[in-house]
Amino acid sequence: MSVLSSVRLPQWAGTLAVKAAVFIIVMCCALAALLGILVHVQVTDQTVGQARDLALARLTDATQAYEAGDSLLPGAAVDPEGLPTSLRTLAAHGERGTMVADHHGRPSMWAAGPADGGRALAVEVDYAQQARTIEGLDRAILWSSGLAIGATVLVGAFAVTRVARRLHATARVARRISAGDLDARVDDPRVKDLTQPQDEVAAVAVALDTMASSLQSKLLSEQRFTADVAHELRTPLTGLHAAAELLPPGRPTELVRDRVAALRTLTEDLLEISRLDTGRERLEADTEELGALAERVVRGSGTVTEVRVVRDARVETDRRRLERVLGNLVANGHRHGRTPVVLTVDGPVVTVRDHGDGYPEYLVAHGPQRFRTEGGAKGHGLGLTIALGQSEVLGARLEFANAPDGGALARLTLPLAPAPEGTGQD
Template sequence: MRRLRPPAWMATLTWKAGVFITVMCCALAALLGALVHVSVTRQTVDTAREKALDRLEEVTRAYEAGEPLPRYAGVDPDGIPSGLRALAVRGERGTVVADDPEGRPTIWAAGPADGRALAVRVDYSLSASTISGLDKAILGSSVLAIGATLLVGSFAVTRVTRRLHLTAQVARRISAGDLDARVNDPRTRDPAHPEDEVATVSGALDTMASTLQGKLLSEQRFTADVAHELRTPLTGLSAAAELLPAGRPAELVRDRVKAMRALTEDLLEISRLDTRTETVDLDVHELGPLAERVVRASGTATEVRIVRDARVETDRRRLERVLGNLVANAHKHGRPPVALTVDGPAVTVRDHGPGYPEYLLEHGPQRFRTESGSKGHGLGLTIAAGQASVIGAELLFRNAPEGGAEARLTLPAAPPG
């Protein structure tokens, strides 16, 4: 049996605080209302009973003196509660609140009179209406107090949750790569100003972001400086390698120099992507022919499938770089057959190898990290993901259910016209 899940808004701090405030206010109002009701009712009833007993005393003296009884008194009158009559017959005095024969609230007082009950009745309707009005006033004031407390409490809680939401938004922006994002809570600017818990969290997040930004910028500068410094000696080394006499040693040297130059260029490209200084040259292109040209330039045995061609608005050079890296990665780390499929504005590169490693599926490509035993530096997919972000495309990595790795690039469609 499927369990019903509560709506998401019920998990919010505002909702929980509202429920807590409401429950506490209702409990407090019920407790205070009950105390006031009991206290006032007891005082009112005691006053009415004293009055009834005083009248019973006067009527008893009149009865013993043989004087006529007033209209509010009588011996075994109609409507006297049976319990009170039995008490008087036993020779005791007592009072009870009950309705008279006409249905009006009445307080009865009775005492013994020659084996019968001598009783008086006092109108209790005014006191009863006073208590009823008091109960209504308590209920109304409790509702108003709960409403006012909810409004004030909701305002206070909303201010806190708004600051928490802002802190969460900044944290998400930082995790998405916006290292300039800061909360800048005004409570953290003045050291003499007392900070609450939310301001402490906001300040810690800003400090962490600043420290992280400094370390990343330092690493980016180091990578760019190393790549730039390597270009000059590698250029000279490449020229010197061309002067070596033909033979296997010369081929090995040229191959290693070529690989080092490619690695240096990749590092320079990554450093440019990290600094977010890249500009795009957007134009409208037919995606199918562009993908076929990329596969031909790669010189690999890649099958091209055009399910549905589309016109996309993109930077052709950067798109070719992304597709070229995806195709090269599929052949380098996967197994044939490798297929590139164009289906509208989406391009899928699929191989039949062991699939992407778990860390890549969870966190995306990471430079200088590959599966153990594989050759490479993890830069190809890192550059592909960076260039895809620059041209506004979405690049997703997943493992196909039938086996193999699958990279899907979704491009923005060209505007009509």
């Protein structure tokens, strides 16, 4: 049996498309912020520099006029109102400087220098136009960055989504192959169209398709070999059985007949497995009372098996195949476990439990494997393999576990028969 667990990403991991979109957004934002800062700093420095040069030039003219005793130009004054305190202090210490500050609600470029008596000679230059230019530039940077990020995210998401869809398609095909569908293929369109560039996803798709083809070929060869061997053995075994029946009574004759019967059973099991492997088995469904069917199976097995019907149910199933499954489970419990062996019917669920050492770890983890036994057990591992294959044909689920208080536990869950119109069925 191939026990499959579909691998799912945890919710916090996200998908490849989400991760790529987040990465693109972060990188675009970082790049836009860096370019915006560089442009803002460059333009601001240039604008402030021009305003500073103009203010210092006017301060020079005002200083010359002040020293010559001429009237000061408009915008120049000694200790004018609104002169920043830090600039006033700088001028009082005999140094010149410039500073941008608000005056009457408008940005101004101030330039100040020393005057007599520890006072400050200052010039005010209107800085409103330059401030509006910088604000407009900042808005343009933000809008253009937003548009660029949006366009980049859309293009990147489209490209990543295409790759993600191809990866998801490849993963779905891989899961189908793991589930036993060896005809599944990716058939990536890029592989067929040689004019398109071949990428890593196409290489993975080709590798997966090649692996599936090789695996299918090997499995088909093994199935044909098993079926051919079993068919070829039937004829000589029939003759050997007939010859054994002609032997005189005695212990040697009983041993020969026992071994011939075991070999015939093994051959029939191999033929049944080969038919199950090919998937050509067809269901002959009918409605059956599960409790009565279970009791009939136990009577036919010739074993001392307790039948417990907790809750009977009508199931739609193939009687012959279901009897084969339950018969194999009961026989396995007596052959490899210890009594008491109990068959319990609880609605559409049938459990068969023995009180032996339980199933081997590999069987619980991976299901029964043909011709594999452990712990010195006798047999070929075919009984449970057939039971699992027949349960799949029935559309039922067969699970193997070990009971907490010891013993092997096989649980078969069958589909319920549809309730007649106008009635309800729990």
